[in-house]
Amino acid sequence: MKKNIFLLMLFVTIFVQAQEHNDRPKIKEMHAQKWEYIVEKARLTTQEAEKAQPIFMEYEQSVWKLMEKNRPFFMNHKNKGENAKPNFKEMNDSYINIEIQKAHILKSYYQKLEKVVSAETIFKMGGAERSFRKDLVKDWQGKRKQRKD
Secondary structure, eight states: OHHHHHHHHHHHHHHHHHHHOTTSOOHHHHHHHHHHHHHHHHTOOHHHHHHHHHHHHHHHHHHHHHHHHHHHHHHHHHTTOSSSOOOHHHHHHHHHHHHHHHHHHHHHHHHHHTTTSOHHHHHHHHHHHHHHHHHHHHHHHHHHHHHHO
């Protein structure tokens, strides 16, 4: 549970940072980079990639919209000042609801994918997606460390 909260906050932070820095890629470019990474790492055939890409992009946009819709809520709590105590119950409830919504989006994504590619391909795509996130975080941390130096 703590890991999920950390990951959500990490992604919210990354999204906020991406919005604040114009030198970061635009969201459509990020989705395209992620897709290319998945195709390469999961070793998708041309046919698999053509069938899965529209479903993947729909999924990415849905998750992005969900995060964007909820970003102001978390930012408002962050910007209330050092002396103001956040409403942690409200934040926790919101976090859980976002995770449930993301799970529904993921389930829909999986159900659509399984109609066009094999279960093995879906599994490989999931692994590639997790790998992309890890690489993105490492890259982001490296750039952040360079800025401090």
